[in-house]
Each structure stands twice: as C-alpha cells, then as structure tokens.
Amino acid sequence: MSNELIALGVEGLGLDLTPENLANLELFLQEMHRWNRVHNLTAIDNEQDSIRLHLIDSITVLPIMRHYLKIQSPQIADLGSGGGLPAIPIAILQPSWHLTLIEAVRKKTAFLQHIRGKLGLKNIEVLSERAEAVAKARPGQFDAVISRAFSSLTQFLDLSLPLLRPGGLVFAMKGKRADEELKAVCIDSWQLLADESLHIPNLAVERRLLVLSPMRKLPLSAQH
Numbered sequence: 244m245s246n247e248l249i250a251l252g253v254e255g256l257g258l259d260l261t262p263e264n265l266a267n268l269e270l271f272l273q274e275m276h277r278w279n280r281v282h283n284l285t286a287i288d289n290e291q292d293s294i295r296l297h298l299i300d301s302i303t304v305l306p307i308m309r310h311y312l313k314i315q316s317p318q319i320a321d322l323g324s325g326g327g328l329p330a331i332p333i334a335i336l337q338p339s340w341h342l343t344l345i346e347a348v349r350k351k352t353a354f355l356q357h358i359r360g361k362l363g364l365k366n367i368e369v370l371s372e373r374a375e376a377v378a379k380a381r382p383g384q385f386d387a388v389i390s391r392a393f394s395s396l397t398q399f400l401d402l403s404l405p406l407l408r409p410g411g412l413v414f415a416m417k418g419k420r421a422d423e424e425l426k427a428v429c430i431d432s433w434q435l436l437a438d439e440s441l442h443i444p445n446l447a448v449e450r451r452l453l454v455l456s457p458m459r460k461l462p463l464s465a466q467h
C-alpha cells in the first residue's frame with residue numbers, strides 16, 4: 244500500500260489533502276489490516292476493496308458535512324463506529340471537529356483507542372458503550388450524529404434525536420435501499436434537508452448521504 248495508491252482514489256474527490264493527511268490515512272489502514280488479521284474487525288479483507296469501500300466511502304461525505312456544519316468546532320457522534328468509520332478519516336481531515344466514537348464491542352474500542360494514541364488524534368473520544376446508554380447519559384450534547392452501516396434509518400433517527408442539540412443534524416450514510424428506508428420515516432418528525440449521491444472513484448456502487456433535521460414540536464401554549 245502506498246501514498247500514491249490512496250491518492251489515486253482521493254484525487255477525484257477534490258479534497259486538498261496534505262502529505263500528513265495521506266500519511267495518517269495510510270497508517271490508519273495499515274493498522275486496520277494488522278488488527279483485522281488478529282481480531283476480524285471488518286468483513287472485507289482485500290486491500291484494494293478496503294481502500295475504496297471503507298476509506299474513500301468515509302471521506303466522500305466530507306464536502307457535504309462541511310457545507311452543513313457551519314460552526315468552527317462541531318461535536319459529532321458516530322454511532323456503531325466499528326473499526327472507526329467514518330469517524331477516524333473525518334477526524335484526521337478535520338482536526339477542529341470533535342468526534343465521539345460510540346461502539347458496543349470492546350475489542351473494537353480497544354482498536355479505536357490504539358489508533359487514537361498511534362495517530363495522536365486529540366479530537367476523538369472513544370466510548371465503549373451502547374448508543375442507547377449514551378443517548379440517556381449525554382442528552383442534547385451533539386451538533387451532529389453520523390453513522391455508516393449501523394442500523395435501519397428509523398432506528399438511527401430514534402437514537403440520534405436525544406443526542407442532538409436544537410438545530411442539530413443527522414447524517415445517514417446509505418446504499419441503494421435509501422428510498423425504501425426513507426418511506427418508513429415519519430415526515431411529521433423529520434425534515435430531509437439533502438439526499439446527496441456520493442461518487443466513489445473507480446467504483447460503481449450506489450452510495451448516498453441523507454441529511455435530516457428533527458422537527459421540534461412547539462409546546463402546546465405556543466400553538467394556535
């Protein structure tokens with residue numbers, strides 16, 4: 244695996260990556276492969292697929308997130324982070340954003356802590372907990388919640404709602420079943436702000452990023 248190999252895919256995304264960014268992304272992938280061999284962190288073991296499917300997929304969301312997250316240092320929760328996607332690549336490329344990685348399986352959070360130290364990522368925290376528990380323990384603390392391959396859209400929205408600050412956003416990384424999943428979402432409770440197609444260089448798979456915001460119900464006294 245080389246910097247050039249990663250650059251081949253990320254060039255097409257229009258992100259201005261520094262040599263340090265590329266070195267850190269590469270180190271992350273190397274560590275993932277190393278831990279995968281021992282702990283089976285992810286299902287895909289082929290290096291080329293891994294680069295495209297995991298890493299590139301995770302950073303294609305960045306331009307859209309940048310567009311919607313206007314504040315300087317948003318607090319973002321990644322539910323069901325697994326081996327660190329999409330949170331680790333985002334944290335590498337956006338050092339001013341703070342990411343909370345929530346993952347229930349301990350061997351995975353051990354890997355995430357290892358990555359935090361290895362890459363010197365000061366802008367992430369790793370919680371070895373179920374998202375349901377964090378939703379209760381830390382209500383209203385996040386400007387955004389994101390997930391990739393975590394749960395159904397409706398379950399993800401239900402879990403995200405208590406975590407969000409007023410004005411907070413949900414970013415749902417989805418594949419071709421997005422339309423079907425959107426039909427199940429209560430339109431009185433959620434507004435779909437964007438449904439963006441993600442283009443992954445050299446790979447013909449349908450990937451989409453849905454951006455949603457909760458409709459806050461007015462208290463009865465404020466309704467006419």
Ligand SMILES: C[S@@+](CC[C@H](N)C(=O)[O-])C[C@H]1O[C@@H](n2cnc3c(N)ncnc32)[C@H](O)[C@@H]1O
Nearest residue numbers: 323324325328345346347348373374391392393
């Ligand atoms: C299919 S993996 C996806 C991991 C990563 N987001 C990715 O895209 O590679 C789903 C992850 O969610 C975690 N998970 C499932 N339900 C969870 C919950 N309620 N709270 C926290 N983590 C959960 C699982 O342990 C697993 O690591």
